[in-house]
Amino acid sequence: MRLTILLLALSILNLNAQTQTDLSYYLPQNTTYNKSIPTPQSVIGHDVGEWHITHDKLVQYMQALATASNRITIENRGTTYEGRPLLLLTITSPKNHSNLEQIRQSHMASTENNSVNTSDMPIVVYQGFSIHGNEPSGSNAALLAAYHLAAAESKDVIDLLDQTVILFDPSLNPDGLQRFAYWANTNKSENLNPDPNDREYQEVWPGGRTNHYWFDMNRDWLPVQLPESRARIASFHKWLPNILTDHHEMGTNASFFFQPGIPSRTHPLTPKLNQELTKNIGNYHAKALDKIGSLYYTEESFDDFYYGKGSTFPDINGGIGILFEQASSRGHIQESDNGILTFPFTIRNQFTAALSTLEAAKGMREDILKYQHDFYKNARNEASKENGKAIVFGDEKDAAKTYHLAEILERQHIDFHELKSDFTSNGKRFKKGYAFIIPKNQKNTRLINAMFEKRTTFQDSLFYDVSAWTFPLAFGLDYSEGVSTSNAGTKVESLSMKTGTVSSKSNYAYLMEWHEYYSPKALNAILESGLRAKVGMKQFSTNGKSYDYGTILIPVQNQNKSPEDLYRFLQDVAKDSHINIDAVATGLTQGIDLGSNQFRSLEQPKVALIVGDGIRSYDAGEIWHLFDQRYDMRLTKLDTRSLSRVDLSRYNTIILPSGSPNASVAKDLKQWVQNGGTLIGYRSALNWLNSNKFIKLDFKKMELTAKNISFEQRGDFRGAQVVGGAIFEAYIDRSHPVNFGYKNEKIALFRNNTMYMNPDKQSYNNPIRYSKNPLLSGYISKPNLDSLALTVPYASKRLGQGRVVAFTDNTNFRAFWYGTNKLLMNAIFFREEL
Template identity: 70%
Template sequence: MRYIKAFTLLLSILSFGQETVSLDYYLPQGITYDQSIPTPKSVIGHEVGEWHITHDKLVQYMYALAKVSDRISIENRGSTFEGRPLLLLTITSPDNHTNIAQIQKDHIAATNGELTNFEDRPSVVYQGFSIHGNEPSGANAGLAVAYYLAAAEGPEIEELLNNMVILFDPCYNPDGLQRFAYWANTNRSMNLNPDPNDREYSEVWPGGRTNHYWFDMNRDWLPVQLPESRARIKSFHSWLPNILTDHHEMGTNSTFFFQPGIPSRTHPLTPKMNQELTKAIGQYHVKALDKIGSLYYSEESFDDFYYGKGSTFPDINGSIGILFEQGSSRGHIQESINGLLTFPFTIRNQFTTALSTLEAGLRLKSDLLEYQFNFYENARSEANKAGNKALIFGDEKDAAKTYHLAEILNRHQIKIHELKQETTINGKTYKPNYSYVVPKNQKNTRLINAMFEKRTTFQDSLFYDISAWTFPLAFNLDYSETTTSVAGSEIKELSRKTSSVSSKSNYAYLMEWHEYYSPKAVYAILKKGLRAKVSMKQFKSGELTFDYGTIMIPVQNQKLNSNDIFTELNSIAEETGVKFNPVGTGYNEGIDLGSNNFRPLELPKIALLVGNGITSYDAGEIWHLLDTRYDIPVTKLDVKNFNRADLDRYNTIIMVNNYSALSKNQSKKLKEWVENGGSLIAYRNALRWLKSNEFFKPEFKSSSLTAKNISFEERGNFRGAQVIGGAIFEAEMDRSHPVNFGYKNNKIAMFRNTTLFMKADKNSYNNPIRYSTNPLLSGYISKPNLDSIANSVPLKIAGLGRGTVIGFTDNTNFRAFWYGTNKLLMNAIFFREEF
């Protein structure tokens, strides 16, 4: 009898799961709705939650609402890599809309200390959904939220809209959402199947979480390297909302999370009142979720440390960031330890907390406005105390890399100044056009501190994300504290330095390798069929000294004549900013231009391994780097097609972090390719795979850690404290080695998020990059791991037959903003034959 009852209960649950819910399932009860406002179904053709919304239909519905509702205006702020619009709806009362420019002006004026009225001004709430495309309940809930805000009638909605401006971002990640919706919908059965083994719940690589280039966009709020991020950061700074929400999903067996996160993992620069207001807002979620009977938790996981996340970035900008995490159905209905989890149920929780956020924004309006005012008032006080203090950063040989850091600061409305004249500070030379000055006495001084600080002590040893992101270190730039006495005029519009060839040569042109876009320039030269060589030594030509890695383009015996070469190099110089020096003689102080110490370069032909078993983030970073910055084609070679691929088409294959992505036969094929002259560049855990398959033999340091006086309850924290979630370390460089060509300093900052430690070779010349004895620059690392990394090496190079294996333990291309180590990869590609 007990089994019959249980089976009957299961059938009833399954029956409910098969039913198509109506819009009423989500909407608050006892409210009337304007019949002239279209429901989602009337526009997209199905009920919310019946199918996964595709981005094109989401856009269609948002425009439909804006067309008929005087509460909504809509703007397209740009497009994704795949050309999808980045929409923002402004939702408020019709009266506020007629005065929206003044409301915005007053709101910003208050952050400048020009207004102190906290009663008569609207609060501003930025609501955003599904920055991870395969966490779709947020964007799908956005359909119902937008309908409610447009159609609900009565004094409650009028009070809300009269006292609030809602910046409504229906989907942070259009490309990812579209990719996942396609997967979920094409694998949906008419008879919904909750079996977690069904194909519907196991999307193919790389999944819909990321954007077009496989970036986790919820890590890009601070670096702002992606078009989606640039649009929303511009909107954020133009309004400075009081609350910003970020609707996510987590594992299927989870319930619902809202912030605050774990208190000890809040960044020290975040004011205490921020977390108190976060907790006060949370009480509105408690009340709303209790009302519909949903389980939830808070303050037990996640954190507010890395300012590059959507829920944390607002905290250093006078706003309150709120993270929501909903247990995911990953499709339409799935079994979980909490019963059958339906897609509509996940949507309803997101919808409910979206509305409870608005309720909090209304009821706590004065507190939120006053907090924001005080945040900037206190920041101004800190800035005033800084007086004429300033930061200077630059690279006297690389204008482009320096420009790109200035570009990030500019996107965050941080004021930057020209350098008045060449100056030397702490032994480093800063030149105009190659350096910028950042006065500390300005509005966003706290954000400046967050971006430039080096931190090595922490209240907690566990981090949800990285523990360090010091921007000048990420860009491998010289930087120092100085005063505004070295500053020239404030830069109103940034422009990247261009270049040209000063005169035509009938002999040769020389180009140093220091500029960030040097690889782009040389690839363009080689692609034109021109010959180019790289210098293995330093030399002096006339009055100019040229460094290791200088590129020489001879004029004679080329496919183009001297006039065409001059024209071509001029065009490349203008596009890339590199400088070509025309010379009329090959006779130099040091090596001459005809020396065998100038080695010929070969056009790179690159394949990047992708597919199951490969870390898509790492692969996407390299794809993005080569494709969008250097204009270098790269073949994304899926491991499932590896057996039938003709590897002779490539001279370089890149293998990023993976877990045994290749079979035994595929490994054999790859090894034969290397032995026949190919260059294999590998990253992170791929080095273990290469060692086990006898491609090369790095020696790894083994660490033995014993838990003493650690309770069962504490075991997770004990293990977690040994993770290097992301920190920055100093390494020493042998600049004469080709892997280090283009670097002017003898030290470099390396980003690391692995515990893979390689022993140095007994021969020093085989250790072109080596961690220093005290390598920690910024971030958290446990004492045992710090001992292990000291004097270890992040790079191992070994011959295999006629080919080369190049192994990096660290990611040189992290999140598209680690410009400072990109050239290590490019050197491995262009100078591989000299290793």
């Protein structure tokens, strides 16, 4: 009994200590602060850690600091989807500020010239906070770090700022941070309750982790598809920081993690010295955390493999990425295996690590500057051996996909050229205006290798994220390595998208091929305007041009527009969608004539997307983004909580992303399908559709037996069977409507699950089928690879008057998997023909 009372008393003392929120709890001792610099509380109206900082107050404080301190300048680099500013503070000494551009130019010169002396240069550190909005201790610690750097008067800080340029990003995810702060603050009680069952710690769907479209932005550093990413990547390449920190949170029962991660899970293109320096930097973190008595660990989890994460992206760009993971209070206070965990405690650890990073940068400045200088020197030596060699990529029928990959190269400061003229390589034709060439002999040759490589052998079989991201495969483009730079034309200095046109005015009909990426956007605009359009089920030719499966026919007669108005309207559509539309004067062709029944009438899509509890928000957000940002198509989001009350007859297509709604909605949804609707299900939703008898799917069962595996090794054995994300080859039947718009007989599919469907006994019902040896890039265990071979990722079956369509794989992965977006669009526009 006495022991229980003692433990309770100690817990109360610990709780009281951790809930202290004035600056003395956080800031270093024996440091004086400039009283003319505003404290966080004086601007935001509460102590740091008392409430979760909202993004508007965070911005307000950063602007106040920049106004008051000659150590800080601030810039707004753009806005999020919700209109919030993307701020970057530059923090350094007043002397450095007066010469900042010269410092930047000298720093960049050290990455471009062999003879530059780096010993007297400032080191550049990019500090980024809370890219996951519901991991808020980072952005709340940013309040303290910015104040300390602006106001501290100690010699250590003054010397630090003389030797360091700090690029300070207080919120990598403004929209998510705001969403989570609202949740935590509105559910806070006056009497803080650490019970993890309290509503404060149970966010509603989709939570604050993601941005507006529910993307995990810490996977977008390499693809750069989101506005937040574009801002920070522009800042990164403008400066090429030596160190980049990425402040995160993890499970409540953990402690504090800092890199390096598991050594065997580092990407082979990352130099070994990078990890050695990372470990040396870790000694500074350990010393600082020891001083305040915080537990931590390193090298036991996480990895440095996928270059699309903030802590790994710098490693292929001459810098050192550092991941911090703090056990999360997920609110203001919560029980944990390590005692009561308070929000202020989590903030203090993040703040401490932010300062120890800067101490490491100062203490290791010369070594780290030399490392970056040598990284690019060695890269140039590697590139010189590739002189005269290049990579060509493109699609002779789809300029838009080609453009969007080139757009990523431009954002990543990779040089590329137009083609001098059309040419063929490895049996693929590359057409000027529809392809680009990347010379291998250039500064960022290692980054090029990381983006274009196909890797199928690995030191480790466990991955924190995807194991493959080969960009031309993701975009569904033809590409060839080792071509001669003699094929290169003008270097592209300013990338521009192909302008769409209508060949001429017609009084008969217009034809639009389906190959271009934005064809669905154009067709939707045509149908939405009330015009009639048809799709060609077979190939034909006219006026010396061949038209493929899926060609769209727009008759001139019997429309709601006059021939002149129709022509002008189609001109606007072609321009807006970057496509070519051909005018024809006769219905007589070689093949099916334009009046043939093989041209099928199309219906305006009326699409709904099921979202909410039980649905994977990432997958749902990718689809929402695709419709809203790429194709300008209206999409109704139906929440699972209210689905049973919705009049589903308003929609002809409903998409069910990975996940499963409550079984109570199955009856109404099934009736809607039977009445003529098309239900499209993805990934784990197929299990729900199968069990609720929407569609009968034949899944392979894979049984694994561990042999000679110890108890200690059991986790690795199971983890090795996970398909975390790899790329696989499938054959396609181009005559099937789900494959309209694809010109090749093969397609590259992204897969990160172990659902394997056996093919239908009728071959024509298997329009997409994995090859016998399907692995193109990435890791998969041999048992899984054997199970995947010759299975199908797509099925479509009738249910009453409607249809259920099943995709085992994500066709819209992370917004950069352009190559398979059209599979979904085909299932929507050509649903009656599937």
